[in-house]
Amino acid sequence: MRELTRDQYRNEIVGWTADSQGVFILSDREGTSEIYRQTVDGSSTKTVFASSNLDVHPGRISPDGQWIIFRAGEKKTLDKQAIYRVSVNGGTPEAIFDLPRNWAGMSCANRAATCAFGESVNDGRELTITEFDPVKGKGKQLA
Numbered sequence: 001m002r003e004l005t006r007d008q009y010r011n012e013i014v015g016w017t018a019d020s021q022g023v024f025i026l027s028d029r030e031g032t033s034e035i036y037r038q039t040v041d042g043s044s045t046k047t048v049f050a051s052s053n054l055d056v057h058p059g060r061i062s063p064d065g066q067w068i069i070f071r072a073g074e075k076k077t078l079d080k081q082a083i084y085r086v087s088v089n090g091g092t093p094e095a096i097f098d099l100p101r102n103w104a105g106m107s108c109a110n111r112a113a114t115c116a117f118g119e120s121v122n123d124g125r126e127l128t129i130t131e132f133d134p135v136k137g138k139g140k141q142l143a
Contacts (some may be wrong), residue, residue, distance in 0.1 A: 003128055010026070010027060010028045011026070011027045012025065012026045012027075012037060013025060013026075013058075014058055014059050014060070014061065014070070015059075015060060015068070016061070017037060017065075017088070018065040018088075021039055021040060022037050022038055022039045022040055022044075022051035023037075023038055023040065024036065024037055024038075024040050024048065024061065024068055024088070025058075026056060026058050026059070026070070031052075032050050032051060032052040033050070033051050033054055033055060033056035033072070034047055034048075034049065034050040034051075035047075035048040035049050035050075035056070035068060035070075036048060037087070037088070041137060045068050046048055046090075046102070047086065047090070048068065048086065048087075048089070048090045049068075049086045049090060049091065049092070049093060051072075051093070052066075053071065053074055053076075054074060054075065054084075054093070055070040055073050055074070055075050055119065056070055056072045057070060057071040057072065058070065059071065060106065060107065060108045061088070061108065062085070062108055062115065062134040063108050063109055063110065063112060063113045063114065063115065064113060064134075066087065066088060066134075067085040067086065067087060067088065067134045067135075068085065068086050069083060069084070069085050069096070069106070069108065069115065069134055070083070070084055070085075070086075070093075071083055071084075071099060071103070071106075072084050072093070073099075074086055080098070080099075081098075081099040081103075082095040082096070082097060082098050083095070083096045083097055083099060083100055083106070083117070083132070084096060084124045085134045085135070096132065096137050097132065097137050097138050099140055100117070100119040102120040102121065102124075103117070103118075103119065104117070104118030104119055104120045104127055104139065105117065105118050106118070106132075111135075113133075113138060114131055115131065115132050115133070115134060116129050116130060116131045116132065116142060117129070117130055117132060118130075126142075128141055128143065129141070129142045129143040130142065
């Protein structure tokens with residue numbers, strides 16, 4: 001077992017790189033929300049994206065391995081959040097869609113090109129599941 005981070009900051013795994021030689025880590029080690037690509041042997045760390053304006057929550061890798069998908073909101077208006085994507089190679093995050101008021105999490109299938117999010121309805125007694133595409137946005141309600 002190899003320890004990849006040795007600090008007191010928030011460090012959370014987002015997912016594996018396509019070649020399984022590294023992982024993506026969400027961290028606040030520089031005082032901002034950042035996503036790093038870290039090799040599993042510890043030899044290299046690359047910043048994929050950093051933001052001092054967004055409060056970023058751990059995300060997922062898209063089924064095609066091209067995007068990191070995550071939930072975030074502007075720090076000054078935390079009541080409005082969205083689902084964002086950023087290329088695994090780095091770049092500027094782009095909002096895909098606004099977060100539903102009763103957000104209940106998301107998941108992306110490993111082998112199928114499908115992501116979905118949940119939304120609590122009827123005072124939390126029911127859950128609807130809606131598919132989404134990391135590039136095209138919301139799709140149809142599945143359940």
